Amino acid sequence: MSKIYQDLSKLLPSEFVSISQGDLEVHRIDKWHAAADPEVVVFAQSTEQVAAVLRYANEHEVPVYTRGAGVGYVGGCVPVNGGIALSVAQMNDILEVNTGDGVAVVQPGVITGHLQEAARTKGWYYPPDPASLKECSIGGNIATNAGGPRCLKYGVTKQYVLGLEVVTATGEIMRVGGRCHKNKTGFDLTTLMCGSEGMLGVVTEATVRIIPHPETRAMLGASFVDFTGAAAAVQAILDAGILPSALEITDAFTLAAARDYLGEDSLPPGDAYLMVEIDGRLSSVKNELEGLTKLLNELGVLRINEASDEAACEEIWQLRRDFSYSLKHTGLTKLNEDIVVPRSKLVELVNFARQLQKDTGIPVACFGHAGDGNIHTNLMVEDYSDPVIKKRADAAVDKLFTWVLEHDGAITGEHGVGLAKKPWIKQALGPVSFAMHKQIKQAMDPKGILNPGKFLD
Amino acid sequence: MSKIYQDLSKLLPSEFVSISQGDLEVHRIDKWHAAADPEVVVFAQSTEQVAAVLRYANEHEVPVYTRGAGVGYVGGCVPVNGGIALSVAQMNDILEVNTGDGVAVVQPGVITGHLQEAARTKGWYYPPDPASLKECSIGGNIATNAGGPRCLKYGVTKQYVLGLEVVTATGEIMRVGGRCHKNKTGFDLTTLMCGSEGMLGVVTEATVRIIPHPETRAMLGASFVDFTGAAAAVQAILDAGILPSALEITDAFTLAAARDYLGEDSLPPGDAYLMVEIDGRLSSVKNELEGLTKLLNELGVLRINEASDEAACEEIWQLRRDFSYSLKHTGLTKLNEDIVVPRSKLVELVNFARQLQKDTGIPVACFGHAGDGNIHTNLMVEDYSDPVIKKRADAAVDKLFTWVLEHDGAITGEHGVGLAKKPWIKQALGPVSFAMHKQIKQAMDPKGILNPGKFLD
Structure with missing residues (x-):
């Protein structure tokens, strides 16, 4: 023993x-x-x-x-x-939901969806919504600074973390931030912990900001002839002064997989699909929906599905989730790379993905958060445990990341570095920032006991 | 020489x-x-x-x-x-305003108001709005993580900084973050620099996020019998699911000073005044204004001034600025402490301020960002250069900060620590966090050349 x-x-x-x-x-x-x-x-x-x-x-x-x-x-x-x-999965109590202060206090093992429900019951809102919100926990969300579709309008996890209780590498209990909505006391160690991937301390309690829940929401599903048209619509919507609560794009490969999985009739026409969610006051949303429909029609949309009640919205979000299942249904292994590009490069990215598919023979499916340029780029490989296939897939991923870095992009938008992106982290950070990372790590975890073997080792 | x-x-x-x-x-x-x-x-x-x-x-x-x-x-x-x-005041070029990517790239000496105008010209928006925006610069905003009234809805400076070029203490040029709206590459050194008060590096370029400009805005100025009524309205507005773009409160002392300065007729009645700004689509704002008026009437408001166009809004904001001038006009020195309390403690804070005034003989004026509990608490002293008066004022400030810390508050919301709050920083951070601050400082500035003599020394 x-x-x-x-x-x-x-x-x-x-x-x-x-x-x-x-x-x-x-x-x-x-x-x-x-x-x-x-x-x-x-x-x-x-x-x-x-x-x-x-x-x-x-x-x-x-x-x-x-x-x-x-x-x-x-x-x-x-x-x-x-x-x-x-x-820390069993430290899963919601300690407080206080609408007077606009905060919730939670242990790290609380499932994100449970926190959302607890706030919702009181008419308040915890916006970050990673796809896995029914099973992921706040501690993990903080460790990776998790995002999700609604982060376009509402911001990612770090924008909701007001205070943390952290156990340091040497076993001391440290409180950073607090329960105030503004706080400039010292350095922002609260945000430094967000996205630190278990390498700088262990979060044992979090105080998060909650906001008034929007009265209602509505959605449009818009079909386009091609990805270029859908990407142009993304920019046109923002240029019209509309900041949707979500703005999700899907490419032809993903749609084809979904048609195969769900049947041709369940899917909209066209080679690109845009989902736009807006939220706010009832009358505002109704009005904004009309404006959006008009705008999309001017942009030559093929078909618009309007979802003006909760059930209809959920149907569109179900389709979004089904895209993932459809890709799984192909029987291929999905290497999901959550890369980000500056928003104006969405079309370039998808064109590159098409070329990569041609060059490597590996299908590439792109869908995700168009509004912030965070496109989940999925390399669909046969048997990743086969060393020959693995080598080919890894080379393709390398080409993808190299392209992303050459185009001012980021190798991860919301999943983190972990082991998956470790080979590219030095290049992504550059030598000065990488060295600074090591110095900060050394300062906060002198013996290197927290999550060793990851992106700084 | x-x-x-x-x-x-x-x-x-x-x-x-x-x-x-x-x-x-x-x-x-x-x-x-x-x-x-x-x-x-x-x-x-x-x-x-x-x-x-x-x-x-x-x-x-x-x-x-x-x-x-x-x-x-x-x-x-x-x-x-x-x-x-x-x-870095002469490094003041706006290098790029790119609506396609939703970013602006600026040098640190750029005046915040100039950046806002450059974005506005293209129909886009840089929301952080410190009161001094016509004269303060982005570099200083980053160093203090500056806020402002609209940060209630839109967030403070750090929520807009996507990437930085930083010269490290040893003179190396480091790039952190980038121009993507989401980025989980490594630790969040970008946000660590925000609010670091010149102690961790020198920012030489910033890439900030800009968002679609709201189509319009409108305001209500609401007079209340007393502060308690106005504070209750703050909570009722948020509980009704409305997130105003600003929610500013003013106490009786400030109103009295303004009546003295501007004349009784220029000021609304009552001992407390609430300013509510909402923004968004034209039709939404109109509708929301009606809802707000109804709600405020139910809460027993004394009088409502409605501002439904740009000029009328500016009049209400001018009144807000005049509060500052009115306090100056008293001939007293204004010790402006930007303390924050959890929002539910607004009334407690003002009651404490009244008691402090009674106990010390120093008038205390409270006004500011009610929505996020960030109330500028101004101790109005006669001649701060007089050692006797200074001692009495400093003792009163000490009582204020002690009370704030005992009530889960923060000693600074947006101005920073600097020298002014240095005596309270150890108590505010606690010993573990203070030690961690020193370790991080040591890691990033080994010889301690950056802004020495401030809150860590």
């Missing part, structure tokens, strides 16, 4: 420390393909337990891999160097 | 290096009262010049005090340890 297990079983109630095969297996992988066994799994129940684990780990230089719901897409929490998988 | 001056005159074209009495005097102070002479003033013209100055300063351990337009309110740029006052 491992010494770490024995030691931790003395530090914590032993039922929260596990080396069962089942627990090790669950904690060796996220939604990406890389996997590695931790030596021991800890199910933390409190901030004090997290602090005890970190003090121990720091003293004995044991790697600590913090994990929320484990639905990351880049292998960010995979315990590549063994050590402790520190699960 | 000083050695630093001689050295710098060799490194840079000598016309950009000054020890003239006039230049030293301008650069010894901001809008706060503390002052100290720099040894030399540098008017940087380029990133390369900034880098050359920092390499020199780092090698010779010379303090560097970066300065934008110099309109800070907390003595943040005052060169307390002498050395170099590094002005």
Whole structure:
């Protein structure tokens, strides 16, 4: 029996420390393909337990891999160097939803969707909406600075985190920020923790901002002859002074897969599809919907599906989710790269994707958050465990990322770096920023125990 | 002649290096009262010049005090340890306003109002609106993470900064973030720079997000019998699902000063005044205005001034600006503390301010951003240079800050710490966070040359 297990079983109630095969297996992988066994799994129940684990780990230089719901897409929490998988999934209480202050206080294991529901019940709104919101947790959202379709209008996770309780690498309990909506007290360590991927500390409590819930929403699904037309519509909508709550685009490959999966009749015509959601006061939304319809007609849209009630909106969002399922239904493995380009380069990106498909023989499906240029670019490969196919796929991904960086883009918009984007991080950051990252990491985690083996190692 | 001056005159074209009495005097102070002479003033013209100055300063351990337009309110740029006052005011080009990408690229010396106008000309919007926007610069806005009335709906400066070029303390040129609207590449050093008060690097270029400009705006000025009624209205408006673009509150003392300055007839009745601005599509705003009027009437408002066109809105904003002038007109020195409380504590804060006035004999005027609890609490003192009065005023400020911290508030919402809030920063951050601040500072500025003598020293 491992010494770490024995030691931790003395530090914590032993039922929260596990080396069962089942627990090790669950904690060796996220939604990406890389996997590695931790030596021991800890199910933390409190901030004090997290602090005890970190003090121990720091003293004995044991790697600590913090994990929320484990639905990351880049292998960010995979315990590549063994050590402790520190699960905060059971710290999942919503401690407070206070509309007077416009805040909610949550533990890191709270499922994002649950927080949204708790705010919604009181007529208030927590906007960040990653696709996995029914299963992902706030701790993971903070670690990756998660986004989602509505972040176009409402901003990503970091724009809602007001304060954090963080256990530092040396096991001290640090409070940063607070419950005020504005705060310029010192450096912005609260935001520094957002997107730090478990490498700078362990979040044990978060105070997030909530806002009044918009009265209603409505959607348009607009079919276009081609992607260029849909991308032009994205810009025309924004230029008309309309900031939709979501603006999602889908390319021909994805639509073809969806037709194959759902049947030709369930899908709109055309080789590109745009989903526009607007929200606000009832009368405003009605009026804005009319303006949008007029604008889209002027732009030569093929067909518009209008969704003016909740059920109809959900149908359009279901179609959006079905795009993912349709791609899975192809039987191919989806390498989902959440790259971002400056918005004016949407068409260039899709043209590049078409060329990449031609050059490599690997189908490429593009869909996602057109409004902020964050297009999920999915390389559809046959058997990624086959070394020959893997090599070809990796070379294609490399071409994609190289192109993205050459075009002022970002290699990740909302999933994080983790293991998946590690090979490109130095190039993406540049040498000065990379060195600065290492200096900050060294300052905050002197022995390098937090999530080692990831993008700075 | 000083050695630093001689050295710098060799490194840079000598016309950009000054020890003239006039230049030293301008650069010894901001809008706060503390002052100290720099040894030399540098008017940087380029990133390369900034880098050359920092390499020199780092090698010779010379303090560097970066300065934008110099309109800070907390003595943040005052060169307390002498050395170099590094002005970036002449690096003031708007390099690009690109609506296709939804970004503007600016040098740090660009006046915030000029950026807003450049975006507005193209129908786009840079929302952060500090009161001093006609004279403050983007570099200073970034250094203090500046806010303003519209930040209630639109967020503060950091929520618009997408990418930065930063010269590090050792004189290297670092690029962080970029021109994408989403970016999870590495740690969020871009936001870490926002609000870092010249202590972690020198910003030499910023890429900021711009958004479609709202079609129109409208305002209501609402008079209430007392502050409690106005504060209740703030919460009722938000609870009704309305997120105004500004929600400003004014207390009885400020109104009395304004009546004295502008004449009784120019001012609304009552002991509290609420300004509500809404923006959006024309028809939406019209409709929302009606809803707001109905709601305010139900809440027992004394009088409502409706402003449904641009000129009328500007009149209400002019009244807001006149509040500041009215306080100045009292002949007293205004110690403006930009404290923040959780929104539900607005009434408690004003009651505390009344009690503080009673206990200390120092008049206290409260007005500001009610929607986010950021109330400018102005202690009106006679002659702050009189040591007796200063001591009494400082004791009153200490009571205020102590109360704020005991009530989950923040000692600064948008002005920064600088020298003004330095005595309270350790208490505000707590010992673990304060130590972490020092570690990060050490990592990013190993010799401590950037803005020494401020809140970490």
